[in-house]
Amino acid sequence: MYTVIGTSKSRSMRVLWMLEELGQPYKHIKANPHNEDVIEFNPAGKVPVLIDDGTPITDSTAILTYLADRHGDFTYPAGTIDRARQDSLTQFLLDEFDAALWLAARHSFVLPEEKRLGAIKNTLRWEFERSQKTLVHRIGEGEFVMGDRMTVPDLILTHCLTWALSAKFPVVEHRLTTYLERMRGRPAYLRAANL
Template identity: 70%
Template sequence: MRVLWTLEELDQPYEHVAAPPRSDDVIAFNPAGKVPVLLVDGTPITDSTAILAFLADRHGGLTYAAGTLDRARQDSLTQFLLDEFDAALWMAARHSFILPKELRQSAVKDSLKWEFERSQRTLAARMADGPFLMGEQMTVPDIILTHCGNWADVAGFPIIEQRLMEYLERMRARPALRKLSA
């Protein structure tokens, strides 16, 4: 979803080939079998965050210029979201349905929810004034955060920060995202 939404926001043409993780079609381009995979001139790019950064840089949108303080702040927010939001949600998913049943530890989810709530408070303090995380310009971290917010809802991880709830409401109303959800 992150990659498709980014392509929509950047108004770039693409062909979406739906393929399940670990399928032969995916393994042909990513030996780990993970999706998404973006093919550019026959070269696979893996990992959604790397794909988002590539697309933003290549098409000059959803990003600040490399070497600027704004880009450093953008990259910092990206890493924070991956470390604190995405990682907690992935760990919960692993212990819910990804790992073999005998390896799942359901009790870990309580500590992950606690960390997720604590991270929301930290993020709320880092959010700029404006409609987006960094203020007036939408950037890659906005895509990641909104995706994590949607994932949190499905996984039963409560959004407790009012400012974050309002932000997610605005982001979910974006035409490019709504187009993908239709």
């Protein structure tokens, strides 16, 4: 059985949701970053941490990729063009969506107050809106980012768009608004969000 350390209000939500989608049993330890339960397995104090057979795995994207590969679901096989495209979309989301949101969070409440640059958030919102326009040209015509199959980028995108709304970063592309509504209605998402 897997163990997930972190709260559903963090990137741990991605991992909890993936395990719910996979139907895999897991133990959930609700711990905030830098909690002693976290530091024991990740000296950086960051969540999520997935423990599999006593071995901790850190970084939500690494964990999602590991789980998808291990269970042969929510991914395309390594070495295929579809996997290369999936990995490209994953990197785009991390670079353009997750990074902007994380930098805004750092300058809102993570960094010491004297190190924060409040004006940077306007630039980050502008970049986030521009990245949405780029993304809608890259994604497939189907229900999911890759078309008709849900993959790792869907979990990351849904989490980032949800995070954006709570951070007051507008989702300006109608296609992404309807996508988010559909994804957040999935039973596995709802189970994970209520943990």
